[in-house]
Amino acid sequence: MTDRDNGDNSAIKGKTASNAAGDDNMVTQVLRNVYQTTVNEDIPAEMLDLLSKLD
Incomplete structure (x- = not known):
């Protein structure tokens, strides 16, 4: 298993958390x-x- 596969790479974790916050904001805007x-x-x-x- 690689570091990415088992989640031990902190650089990937940090980027993922950052992207998740950005994705949440995008989803919120689209829903609004x-x-x-x-x-x-x-109304028809x-x-x-x-x-x-x-x-």
């Missing part, structure tokens, strides 16, 4: 963008019609 896009979408007329029938 998807959420905001969804919130801004118009068919859905509004169905909702009005519930009242």
Whole structure:
């Protein structure tokens, strides 16, 4: 087994932790963008019609 395979290489560990934080930030931003896009979408007329029938 190499140092990388068994996790003993601290340089790789440090880089991985740094990349993980950057990846978390990227995922957070993408999720916020998807959420905001969804919130801004118009409600289809068919859905509004169905909702009005519930009242």
